Amino acid sequence: MLKVNEMFSSIQGEGIYMGIPMFFIRLTGCNLRCKWCDTQYAFEEGTLMDIDSIVNKALSSGHEWVCLTGGEPLIQKDVYRLIYKLLKTHNVLIETNGSISVEELPVEDNLHIALDIKTPSSEMHRAMNFENLSYLGPGDFVKFVIMNEEDYEYAKNILEKHDIGVEVVFQPAWGTDIKWLVEKVMEDKLKVRVLPQLHKLIWGEKRGV
Numbered sequence: 001m002l003k004v005n006e007m008f009s010s011i012q013g014e015g016i017y018m019g020i021p022m023f024f025i026r027l028t029g030c031n032l033r034c035k036w037c038d039t040q041y042a043f044e045e046g047t048l049m050d051i052d053s054i055v056n057k058a059l060s061s062g063h064e065w066v067c068l069t070g071g072e073p074l075i076q077k078d079v080y081r082l083i084y085k086l087l088k089t090h091n092v093l094i095e096t097n098g099s100i101s102v103e104e105l106p107v108e109d110n111l112h113i114a115l116d117i118k119t120p121s122s123e124m125h126r127a128m129n130f131e132n133l134s135y136l137g138p139g140d141f142v143k144f145v146i147m148n149e150e151d152y153e154y155a156k157n158i159l160e161k162h163d164i165g166v167e168v169v170f171q172p173a174w175g176t177d178i179k180w181l182v183e184k185v186m187e188d189k190l191k192v193r194v195l196p197q198l199h200k201l202i203w204g205e206k207r208g209v
Contacts, residue, residue: 001048001049001050001078002048002051002082003027003028003047003049004025004046005042005046006026006042006207007023009024009061012067012198013198013199014114014143014198015143015195016193017114022066022067023061023065023066025057025067025069025073026039026069027068027070027073028043028044029043029044029071031075032099035124036147036174038174039071042071043071055085055089058086058089065090067092067094067095068083072097072100074100074102075100080104083106084106092110093113094111094112094113095114096113097116098115098118098129098132099118099127100129102136103132105135109139112141114141115132115133115141116142116145117143119144119147119151121145121150130162136166141167141169142164142166142167142169146170146176151173152181170190170192172196
């Protein structure tokens with residue numbers, strides 16, 4: 001059984017798979033409390049569902065992609081059973097907050113990891129598990145949410161200290177000037193992508209999108 005906060009169809013609004021139609025499964029619960037979190041409603045709210053019912057919802061959506069998100073989807077142990085079942089029929093994207101090991105996730109061509117590295121504005125940056133970087137592979141990516149100059153310098157320092165062998169995304173926190181961030185990246189010649197939250201540009205701060 002898993003506690004599910006919400007399920008819905010939308011386009012992926014963040015990261016390197018932006019724009020792809022997906023079926024989203026938002027699981028309840030998170031071990032972090034980021035200051036700028038936009039899904040606090042997923043901390044506690046949810047309904048218990050069995051694995052097969054969730055898989056059937058994904059199948060009936062008609063989408064080739066499923067996104068497991070939260071909250072933090074990896075804190076519910078039964079999520080691994082769900083992942084293995086979904087991988088039989090879908091491309092699966094797992095959005096995880098960077099604090100929990102991804103070592104146990106299956107290594108499959110159709111499983112992709114979106115790994116956050118929290119910046120100081122979140123006040124959760126000390127909770128990161130940097131060993132996770134060694135478990136990433138083709139099709140995975142790392143995301144930094146950037147709110148201000150301190151976040152930017154912190155993220156740049158992480159890039160200098162660690163050999164990150166996957167795509168890196170700098171995402172401006174909602175309300176942060178994307179032009180400023182693009183100009184900083186261009187000035188410093190960083191090998192990253194600057195990408196906004198597309199779903200918020202389309203629908204604003206709204207649930208179920």
